[in-house]
Amino acid sequence: MAKHGLWVAASLTLSLIATGAQAAPDLGAANTRLTALLDKNYPALEALYKDLHQHPELGMQEVRTAGILAQHLRSAGFTVTEKVGGTGVVGLLKNGEGPTILVRADMDALPIEEKTGLAWASKARATYEGRDVPVMHACGHDTHVAYLVGVAQALDAMRDSWSGTVVLIGQPAEEPLIGARAMLDDGLFTRFPKPDFGFAAHVSNLPAGVVAIKAGAGSSASDSYSITFHGRGGHGSMPAATIDPIPIAARFVTDTQVVISREKDPAAFGVLTIGAINAGSAPNIIPDSAEVKVNLRSQSPEVRKLLQDGTARVAKSAAAMGGAPEPTIRYLSGTGVLTNDETMANAAVAALTPVFGKSLVFAPASAPPMSGSEDYSEFVDGGVPSLFFGIGGYDPAVLADLKAKGEPAPTNHSPFFAPKAEPAIRNAVTAIVLSIVGGVRPAAK
Numbered sequence: 001m002a003k004h005g006l007w008v009a010a011s012l013t014l015s016l017i018a019t020g021a022q023a024a025p026d027l028g029a030a031n032t033r034l035t036a037l038l039d040k041n042y043p044a045l046e047a048l049y050k051d052l053h054q055h056p057e058l059g060m061q062e063v064r065t066a067g068i069l070a071q072h073l074r075s076a077g078f079t080v081t082e083k084v085g086g087t088g089v090v091g092l093l094k095n096g097e098g099p100t101i102l103v104r105a106d107m108d109a110l111p112i113e114e115k116t117g118l119a120w121a122s123k124a125r126a127t128y129e130g131r132d133v134p135v136m137h138a139c140g141h142d143t144h145v146a147y148l149v150g151v152a153q154a155l156d157a158m159r160d161s162w163s164g165t166v167v168l169i170g171q172p173a174e175e176p177l178i179g180a181r182a183m184l185d186d187g188l189f190t191r192f193p194k195p196d197f198g199f200a201a202h203v204s205n206l207p208a209g210v211v212a213i214k215a216g217a218g219s220s221a222s223d224s225y226s227i228t229f230h231g232r233g234g235h236g237s238m239p240a241a242t243i244d245p246i247p248i249a250a251r252f253v254t255d256t257q258v259v260i261s262r263e264k265d266p267a268a269f270g271v272l273t274i275g276a277i278n279a280g281s282a283p284n285i286i287p288d289s290a291e292v293k294v295n296l297r298s299q300s301p302e303v304r305k306l307l308q309d310g311t312a313r314v315a316k317s318a319a320a321m322g323g324a325p326e327p328t329i330r331y332l333s334g335t336g337v338l339t340n341d342e343t344m345a346n347a348a349v350a351a352l353t354p355v356f357g358k359s360l361v362f363a364p365a366s367a368p369p370m371s372g373s374e375d376y377s378e379f380v381d382g383g384v385p386s387l388f389f390g391i392g393g394y395d396p397a398v399l400a401d402l403k404a405k406g407e408p409a410p411t412n413h414s415p416f417f418a419p420k421a422e423p424a425i426r427n428a429v430t431a432i433v434l435s436i437v438g439g440v441r442p443a444a445k
């Protein structure tokens with residue numbers, strides 16, 4: 001009864017924010033069944049998360065993680081293919097007639113030294129761009145692999161509650177934004193059934209319990225470049241006999257910010273970060289070249305192009321002003337804006353509000369997306385309309401304590417990032433499984 005009342009209230013709220021949403025199914029019975037199933041399965045999922053957290057692997061090195069995921073998917077009755085796009089895993093479950101549904105978890109960790117103090121903190125190291133580095137699951141992808149296993153187990157146990165085909169993927173290398181593309185280039189949508197729509201979720205430092213749904217643009221586009229300025233090396237005491245690439249690179253670093261401050265509409269989002277400068281070895285040697293690494297973030301195709309073109313133009317001009325040859329501009333990686341399907345977002349709000357109550361947070365298409373990026377956008381741009389859930393991971397008491405001290409909560413990619421596995425993993429499984437059972441899907445074409 002209480003659930004039904006909540007459902008009516010939810011529908012009324014929804015009709016105010018999103019007219020034309022699909023009627024919400026009553027997921028009460030499915031939620032009761034899923035909750036009981038998770039009560040049984042959750043301890044093993046948390047153990048899996050802790051194991052993965054202690055054994056993080058960098059992008060395209062996720063051999064152990066992929067092996068463990070493949071094993072769990074097979075145990076849940078999935079047909080599994082490994083090494084798709086490097087270390088990617090694809091699990092397929094056919095369950096009668098119906099749509100083909102994608103669910104994705106990313107698997108990679110980051111070159112960061114963990115400082116969380118957790119009993120299961122990582123001490124792992126790996127080789128990153130030729131250097132020995134510490135490795136940490138500082139973006140919560142360990143919880144993602146655990147929720148994917150939870151989704152597989154639930155969809156297997158609840159086959160009578162849904163029909164169709166699910167394609168579960170463990171994606172490599174989300175952080176360098178190359179893994180989704182690698183899986184697509186390796187035939188994800190041709191060797192396997194092409195999904196009609198899809199789901200994914202990401203844990204963050206939102207309060208634990210929160211399940212966030214954003215209609216429309218959900219994340220920013222990202223583009224990374226390496227720009228090498230070519231000079232002519234020589235003796236530090238004889239600059240006239242050289243072309244010094246260091247002042248050229250320095251000029252580029254400062255001048256290129258003008259693209260943001262003077263060329264971009266001040267009301268439009270755009271970020272230009274110089275993340276690395278590499279040149280020279282000794283005070284008395286003028287080097288041959290200087291390399292600058294640039295990262296651009298934008299939320300519209302127009303600003304994306306403006307930043308890309310502006311950066312290249314300033315780089316070429318800086319070289320020309322220094323009497324140097326044209327710089328070598330190399331595109332490293334990038335991805336577009338991740339756009340959530342509005343029909344799916346509205347349908348999920350209607351279906352899941354009775355389940356999560358006030359913890360379900362909805363942001364309309366008019367709200368700004370986050371400044372971070374997600375290469376799940378490659379699947380959307382590849383023709384799979386999707387819904388990407390935000391999952392709260394921080395104990396509200398911890399957040400209140402930090403706020404009282406005037407300290408910010410550690411964000412993803414902080415060496416202190418320590419989301420609570422529970423309820424994050426349970427909520428991600430619940431949001432995705434009940435969306436599938438509840439028939440959340442895009443508008444018919």
Ligand SMILES: [Zn+2]
Pocket residue numbers: 139175412413
């Ligand atoms: Zn990340």
Ligand SMILES: [Zn+2]
Pocket residue numbers: 139140141174202412
């Ligand atoms: Zn991430």
